[in-house]
Amino acid sequence: MKALVIGAGIGGVSAAAALKQQGIECEIFEAVKAIKPVGAAISVWSNGVKCMNHLGMGSIMDRLGGPMHYVAYKDGINNSLMTQFSLSPLVEAVGERPCPVSRADLQEQMIDWWGKDSIQFGKRLESLEQNANGVTAYFTDGTSAHGDFVIAADGTHSKARKHVLGHDVERRYAGYVNWNGLVDVSDDIAPPNQWTMFVGEGKRVSVMPIANNRFYFFFDVPLPLGLDEDRTTVKQDLTGYFEGWASPVQTLIQAINPDTTNRIEIHDIEPFDQLVKGRIALLGDSAHSTTPDIGQGGCSALEDAVVLGQCFAKIKDIEAALKEYEAARRFRVKDLVLKARKRCDVTHGKDMSETLAWYDELKVESGEGIIDGLKKTILGGPLA
Ligand code: FAD
Numbered sequence: 001m002k003a004l005v006i007g008a009g010i011g012g013v014s015a016a017a018a019l020k021q022q023g024i025e026c027e028i029f030e031a032v033k034a035i036k037p038v039g040a041a042i043s044v045w046s047n048g049v050k051c052m053n054h055l056g057m058g059s060i061m062d063r064l065g066g067p068m069h070y071v072a073y074k075d076g077i078n079n080s081l082m083t084q085f086s087l088s089p090l091v092e093a094v095g096e097r098p099c100p101v102s103r104a105d106l107q108e109q110m111i112d113w114w115g116k117d118s119i120q121f122g123k124r125l126e127s128l129e130q131n132a133n134g135v136t137a138y139f140t141d142g143t144s145a146h147g148d149f150v151i152a153a154d155g156t157h158s159k160a161r162k163h164v165l166g167h168d169v170e171r172r173y174a175g176y177v178n179w180n181g182l183v184d185v186s187d188d189i190a191p192p193n194q195w196t197m198f199v200g201e202g203k204r205v206s207v208m209p210i211a212n213n214r215f216y217f218f219f220d221v222p223l224p225l226g227l228d229e230d231r232t233t234v235k236q237d238l239t240g241y242f243e244g245w246a247s248p249v250q251t252l253i254q255a256i257n258p259d260t261t262n263r264i265e266i267h268d269i270e271p272f273d274q275l276v277k278g279r280i281a282l283l284g285d286s287a288h289s290t291t292p293d294i295g296q297g298g299c300s301a302l303e304d305a306v307v308l309g310q311c312f313a314k315i316k317d318i319e320a321a322l323k324e325y326e327a328a329r330r331f332r333v334k335d336l337v338l339k340a341r342k343r344c345d346v347t348h349g350k351d352m353s354e355t356l357a358w359y360d361e362l363k364v365e366s367g368e369g370i371i372d373g374l375k376k377t378i379l380g381g382p383l384a
Contacts, residue, residue: 001025001318004137004147006125006160008035011153011284011301013110017055018309019151027145028114029137031124031154035111037103038264039292040181041216043068043195043208044106045374046096047381048299051306053096054383060109065099066210069193071370073362076198076205079246082359084194085367093371094378100195100208100216102182125154128163128280135279149279149318151308153301156269158286164277171267173225174291174341176348179234180218181261185209189248189255198249199359202349203241205249217252222348225265234258266291268341271334276326279318283308288333293344294377296336304329307382332380339377 001024005016008030016026044052044061052061072084091097111119124140128150135150152160162168183189190196190207192215198205202222207215221241229237238253269289275282284301307328315321349355361369378384 002027002147003149003151004029004135004145005151005153006137007031007153007155007284007286008111008119008121009107009153009155009284009301010110010298011155011286011304012151013114014051014055014057014302014305015151015153015283015308016114017057018305019312021055021309022312024312027147028119029123029125029139029145030119030121033122035107037107039103039262040260041100041102041208041210042106042298043098043100043295044302045098045295045299045378046091046094047378047383048302049096049099050381050383051299051302054306055302055309057110057113060106060113061099061101064101064105064109064211065097066101066208066214066216067193068098068100068195068209070191071195071367072190072197073365074196074198074246075359076200076203076242076245076249079198079248082199082362083365083367083370085371087371089367090371090374090378093375094384100210102210102214102216125152125159128160130279149322150281152280152282152286153284154286156267156285156289158282160280161282161286163280164282165272165274169269169272171269171289174266174268174344174348175350176220176222176266176344177227177229178218178220178264178266178292179238179261180216180264181256182210182214183217183252183255183257185213185215186251186255188251189215198246199347199362200245202347202352202355204347205242205245205252207252217256220348230263231258231261234261234263266344268337271337273330273334274326275330276322279322281308281322281325287329288337290337290340291344293340293347294336296340296377299381300333300336303332303381310382328382335380336377
């Protein structure tokens, strides 16, 4: 049995790893010659780390995971502490730690783990054709490949999605812009073992420790779509948006390197129920594009991969196994996308009275409420 996997992101490589565990041959096709991830880092929460372990890639997490032991929210303007708590109760409850990791390092190490030379780079999927015997993938360079089935992990702008749904879908602008990158850890910004968030005015500034004494930082600002801003204006843009904010935020703005700071207009896609058509299955962002507000997009791609493997372990018929994958995943991924959307709206001042109420809640939060929420999300995964 042979699978064609489209995309060599977190979803594609993890899907190939899961299928390989079931003895299924996989060929991975990636559009670009060198992958340039859109974000500087991601937090792989405990459910994602469990999936990486299950797929045989746990050592990557060990190498790259940052020392995130505490969480703190601070008032972004006056720097007062709203809440601060240890993540140990979460780790004890769910049985695994979260790992914030450099995204470029994660991507590179996953590709190396699979074998860079056995991935076909520069192969951009153009279209798919399926019949009772298999699927043919056609690429923009005029070549094609044939397999028994296709796992389309070709991201949020998926070309394969319309072959499954029968129509295109629009991405939905979530209402805010995210700037992200890496800086050296500094006590003038935040403690090096803590995920620190500064909030105020519906905006958010976050620093999260990753390996090798670096902070993954991001700034979120609610803004209209399509502003004329990019890397060249990043420092002046952030200085303007965070005028009057506390000194750690100003120190962070001065520390960032504009050349490596990403500016992203955050989108998601209205969840849909169909993830599979015949021998073509969507996986990762092609199947469920979420805002990053609960840090579960990449984690759910990893969960998809684990479940895909579990389905082929139980069911040998291809179409039946893929249908089982769809049934096992569609409610979970819809739930995560909608949960992230809700969190996004509260965090970013969609209704400012709700955001102000959340700030008040944070001031009396012991950590238990936030840990409970994280626990529910993590334990909803396939390896709970
Ligand atoms: P992608 O990473 O997009 O990979 C798709 C791959 O397919 C790419 O390599 C692309 O080049 C290739 N491709 C595209 N089109 C074609 C084609 N036609 N033919 C062949 N190949 C193609 N998730 C978390 O779990 N935790 C976080 O903290 C987190 N933070 C985030 C922060 C930001 C700012 C953003 C934007 C996202 C964040 N995410 C996070 C989400 C996470 O990045 C995605 O969910 C994850 O990368 C999805 O992986 P994927 O493999 O499905 O898609």
